[in-house]
Amino acid sequence: MDVGAIIFLLKTSLMAMVPIVLTSVGAAWSERAGVVSIGYEGVILASAFFGAIFAEISGHASIGLLGGLFVGALFGMLHGFLTVYLKGDHVIPGIGINLLAAGLVPFGIIAYWGTAGQHTLPFTLWHIQIGHNEFSPMIFVTIAIAIVTWWLLFKTPLGLRVRACGENPEAADALGINVEKYRFWSTVYGHALAGLAGAYMSVDWLGLVHKTMSGGRGFIALANMVFSNWNPLVSLIGGWLFGFFDALATWLAPKHIVPEQFIYMLPYIMTLVIVAGIIGKARPPKADGKPYKRE
């Protein structure tokens, strides 16, 4: 293994880390407030599609990122409305969102660009030059978001109130916290970050929209959230680890040491192994996924 390969692995692993960490951080915040969602996979995919459209219309990749954030927030409002205000099941809407995105994106690619299955963007996000290497600013933005979210969640009164909604909503309510409001906006924040992750994949990292581009990342992010014990800071480590295996698979696949299918399995197997090994110690928030009804 030469220096070039090491730099390739490092760079690719950081790029691959971004969507996992963003989604994990968002999901952790939402679940800390007590709302579970498994729809992040669909949100990533749909935002990748809409983010690309926003970018192409405006001519700026950064507008695409904001567009993704916005679309993610809309999905969060839908999920929050169903789960927080209507007290519905927390898992079923996610199944619907995933299926909706899996249909809407290939449909939209044909209807909007007239190509089947895949569309390549004419431009991508501007990158920072460090020596001979380029780095996406989104890598630094993601690290910053993880740190700030951690700080807000664990070091400020706002975070304390959010966590109270997820641990003991009755007590939070008794203290005058509007549980429904906190839960709703936490859900919106969680899905908005997943939307940013999706838009990043299309307008920055891959520079294309493909009908299966989310590739299970929404679920891997949930696994990473559990691995990191619902802590945004720790999810940086887990996210980078996944990014590394993703990069390793991309690097190994063309070498034909073993059939490529076995290499592509790697990130998923690692996720399974890590989650299986760690989970006994992880503890979800007490009222996670439980609708709260005032007596």
Place this chain on the structure above:
Amino acid sequence: MKSSGKPGVGEILEKINFKAFVESIIAVAIGFLIGAIILLAFGYDPIKAYTALFEGGLASTENIAATLHYSTPILLTALTFAIGSRTGIFNIGAESSFYFGAIAAIAFTNIWGNLWFGLLMGMVLGALWALPAALLKVYRGVHEVITTIMLNWIGWYFVTWLIVDPYANPSNPIKTIRVPESARLPTIGDTILSWGFIIAVVVAILMYVLLWHTTLGFGMRASGYNQRAARYGGINPKAAIVWSFIIGGITSGLGGAMKIMSEFPGYAISQGGANISGFGFDGIGVSLVGRNHPLGIILSAIFFGMLKAGTSSMQQTGVPLEIVKVIQGIIIITVAVPGLYDLLKKSFRRAA
């Protein structure tokens, strides 16, 4: 409740859960309505598209046979999700158990060209692939949504390797070797519909009997309703969960095996697994619209089968077939609205 000699209409309606039935119908209607808006937004004619869709699924005996043919695999994967739901778990692993059922049909019927052997091995492989998620859930407390999704991806890459390498057809490398003639499911009459549909309906009825008329089924539903209460009642929720995964794996595995053994005229898996992917996820929608009830699922599977049968004629009008998935997604989100029936009734009363 008053008991008269003959059961009243209200009583019968209560037994088939009238409210749930109406809610499913409303959800379907809303799905089509929003689907129409999306079609309009992208410049397609929704009336033309839907007419073609329904004609494709119902217009002739042949089309109805196609509808039932397409409903068979999703009926069986829906049962996987349903039995999971009844046990209180979200088993989304039907997708990969289905792959293993399909590859089992190819692999084992070419060892011994017996129909029942192929079906049996499909069920065995489907159940085996569901087992890791069950054990991780019971012994390590890992959420089944994460494990089953990871297993789906691992299973996908493994089976696509099996398709292009060990079981590739040397004379037609874009397909696998075929199921031998002696192990193919016979068709009914002169249609593409095979006896697989009848088998699937029988399996659904058996699952109904299992869930509501056996001790094991009672234990499953009890632990799905309230684990702690079930444990006090002498039920072992861990065993119930493991059985739920195994039985779910069996039905999906059977679905995969029957898909390939009734795949007229090729009787093989095509390149990239195109004819075995997506059935597990479709099954989730079928199950939710059928209210996770085996008998409701039979109806809902036939409905979704009609959509599948109709897509190709809808596609001929120039509408991308993926709109059907969009409609399915909206239907599921609508089904997730709790008390939809009461909600609408209330708002109608307010409007009147």
